[in-house]
Amino acid sequence: xxxxxxxxxxxxxxxxxxxxxxxxxxxxxxxxxxxxxxxxxxxxxxxxxxxxxxxxxxxxxxxxxxxxxxxxxxxxxxxxxxxxxxxxxxxxxxxxxxxxxxxxxxxxxxxxxxxxxxxxxxxxxxxxxxxxxxxxxxxxxxxxxxxxxxxxxxxxxxxxxxxxxxxxxxxxxxxxxxxxxxxxxxxxxxxxxxxxxxxxxxxxxxxxxxxxxxxxxxxxxxxxxxxxxxxxxxxxxxxxxxxxxxxxxxxxxxxxxxxxxxxxxxxxxxxxxxxxxxxxxxxxxxxxxxxxxxxxxxxxxxxxxxxxxxxxxxxxxxxxxxxxxxxxxxxxxxxxxxxxxxxxxxxxxxxxxxxxxxxxxxxxxxxxxxxxxxxxxxxxxxxxxxxxxxxxxxxxxxxxxxxxxxxxxxxxxxxxxxxxxxxxxxxxxxxxxxxxxxxxxxxxxxxxxxxxxxxxxxxxxxxxxxxxxxxxxxxxxxxxxxxxx
Amino acid sequence: xxxxxxxxxxxxxxxxxxxxxxxxxxxxxxxxxxxxxxxxxxxxxxxxxxxxxxxxxxxxxxxxxxxxxxxxxxxxxxxxxxx
Numbered sequence: 040x041x042x043x044x045x046x047x048x049x050x051x052x053x054x055x056x057x058x059x060x061x062x063x064x065x066x067x068x069x070x071x072x073x074x075x076x077x078x079x080x081x082x083x084x085x086x087x088x089x090x091x092x093x094x095x096x097x098x099x100x101x102x103x104x105x106x107x108x109x110x111x112x113x114x115x116x117x118x119x120x121x122x123x124x125x126x127x128x129x130x131x132x133x134x135x136x137x138x139x140x141x142x143x144x145x146x147x148x149x150x151x152x153x154x155x156x157x158x159x160x161x162x163x164x165x166x167x168x169x170x171x172x173x174x175x176x177x178x179x180x181x182x183x184x185x186x187x188x189x190x191x192x193x194x195x196x197x198x199x200x201x202x203x204x205x206x207x208x209x210x211x212x213x214x215x216x217x218x219x220x221x222x223x224x225x226x227x228x229x230x231x232x233x234x235x236x237x238x239x240x241x242x243x244x245x246x247x248x249x250x251x252x253x254x255x256x257x258x259x260x261x262x263x264x265x266x267x268x269x270x271x272x273x274x275x276x277x278x279x280x281x282x283x284x285x286x287x288x289x290x291x292x293x294x295x296x297x298x299x300x301x302x303x304x305x306x307x308x309x310x311x312x313x314x315x316x317x318x319x320x321x322x323x324x325x326x327x328x329x330x331x332x333x334x335x336x337x338x339x340x341x342x343x344x345x346x347x348x349x350x351x352x353x354x355x356x357x358x359x360x361x362x363x364x365x366x367x368x369x370x371x372x373x374x375x376x377x378x379x380x381x382x383x384x385x386x387x388x389x390x391x392x393x394x395x396x397x398x399x400x401x402x403x404x405x406x407x408x409x410x411x412x413x414x415x416x417x418x419x420x421x422x423x424x425x426x427x428x429x430x431x432x433x434x435x436x437x438x439x440x441x442x443x444x445x446x447x448x449x450x451x452x453x454x455x456x457x458x459x460x461x462x463x464x465x466x467x468x469x470x471x472x473x474x475x476x477x478x479x480x481x482x483x484x485x486x487x488x489x490x491x492x493x494x495x496x497x498x499x500x501x502x503x504x505x506x507x508x509x510x511x512x513x514x515x516x517x518x519x520x521x522x523x524x
Numbered sequence: 525x526x527x528x529x530x531x532x533x534x535x536x537x538x539x540x541x542x543x544x545x546x547x548x549x550x551x552x553x554x555x556x557x558x559x560x561x562x563x564x565x566x567x568x569x570x571x572x573x574x575x576x577x578x579x580x581x582x583x584x585x586x587x588x589x590x591x592x593x594x595x596x597x598x599x600x601x602x603x604x605x606x607x
Contacts, residue, residue, distance in 0.1 A: 243563050244562075245587070246563070246567075247583075247584060247585060247586055247587055251584075266564070270563065270564060270567050273567040273570060273571055274582060275582070276582075276584055427564065454543075462543065478546040481544075482558060494559075499542075500543045
């Protein structure tokens with residue numbers, strides 16, 4: 040059975056089982072499968088041989104799952120776009136992806152269950168399954184294409200490693216669907232007949248309601264960024280009594296601090312804590328390791344794990360030579376989980392993807408080393424950063440800042456606390472200065488930039504300068520700017 | 525009556541977490557509306573307040589309305605201090 044047949048299987052044998060819960064709404068497997076069939080048949084009829092992607096624009100609505108499955112059942116990949124993105128960014132993603140259609144939850148809701156079934160095997164293994172947009176260094180988002188084969192390889196590994204109970208798991212969904220960490224909870228859940236329990240952004244903004252909701256969620260498998268768990272841990276009651284069914288915490292997307300792992304093991308003595316690592320270009324995660332007492336005592340920072348079976352991970356130097364253990368270099372991933380490339384951008388694809396023997400390989404731009412056969416992540420080669428798990432190219436923010444009429448030039452620098460980026464600071468040379476205070480001006484720039492970029496990419500702090508300090512070769516001196524923070 | 529030193533201390537902590545001095549000059553600054561605070565900053569501020577002032581604010585019982593402005597935060601902490 041391919042992944043889609045597996046999901047459909049639950050719709051047939053357990054049509055009343057709950058596939059998704061979000062706010063006060065829920066969706067059964069029967070509805071998910073039959074309504075996505077109706078959507079797939081509509082798309083096939085309307086677009087025929089045009090297999091262009093379908094954009095699914097929404098937040099955590101159950102219709103998002105129907106839109107995803109309806110697209111792929113019709114043989115078309117989907118592009119998940121969260122409504123927290125500003126209109127300009129959404130328009131850009133829709134334009135770059137050349138989406139044949141943009142489906143909102145309201146539109147998807149019109150497709151009710153029909154008797155007619157869509158074939159679950161329309162998509163071939165090498166066909167694109169989803170296209171996920173990430174920040175691009177020039178200010179244009181770029182679409183990472185993930186094929187059915189990539190996704191199946193990743194899910195098969197997760198299922199074999201975690202041994203999820205069939206029809207017995209409730210997965211926490213914290214990451215937006217536009218962030219590939221959500222692929223981990225979404226498809227592990229759907230493949231095993233589990234329930235996906237979504238936390239909406241309104242809940243995150245309201246801690247009281249958030250803890251109440253978590254407490255009634257019955258979550259068994261927690262999937263989130265380490266930042267989110269760290270935030271939850273500030274509440275002392277966040278522990279086994281609040282979430283008595285949690286058996287495992289799965290983390291990806293950013294560095295897991297040893298303190299966070301230690302506190303979780305203490306508060307949830309019956310649960311396992313897993314760390315994992317991988318870029319979107321290699322389908323969510325490629326390495327993993329269970330963080331138990333022994334590893335906690337032995338390593339700080341924590342390892343990100345061992346490679347998944349069938350995939351090779353190695354570290355190479357600037358000349359492209361593989362390095363031995365304990366040597367630091369660029370992390371390279373080669374295997375069936377590696378993406379075919381960036382949508383419509385053979386130039387960007389050729390720059391970082393290559394053939395390694397019989398496998399497709401990706402140069403991550405991440406620095407790391409192997410030690411005791413475990414991979415350790417040690418930062419970035421370029422100016423990409425992770426903030427609360429979101430992947431951000433500083434050049435993307437700078438390009439969008441420069442596009443504002445008030446701004447002549449801009450440099451964006453992460454504010455680092457305890458070894459991790461905590462926020463962004465923008466150094467700005469204005470094209471003209473009016474009467475406003477720095478605070479008012481910061482507010483205006485943040486608001487204008489907010490029309491172009493998602494919230495998590497907005498600098499918190501703005502520093503206004505007449506000119507940037509320069510390096511010997513005439514570039515803005517980022518190191519000196521960072522020191523001034 | 526709140527003492528000047530107590531409110532100054534609270535404002536200092538708020539300014540350091542929020543990374544803006546605006547909170548000193550505008551006690552009615554709408555912190556969430558103006559994106560000076562968000563969820564992450566709020567819990568960071570709770571941790572800082574507990575460490576520096578010994579006042580415990582439980583996230584599970586927290587509502588944004590009670591910390592809408594710097595003035596609200598000072599009043600709320602003052603209440604908790606004498607509770």
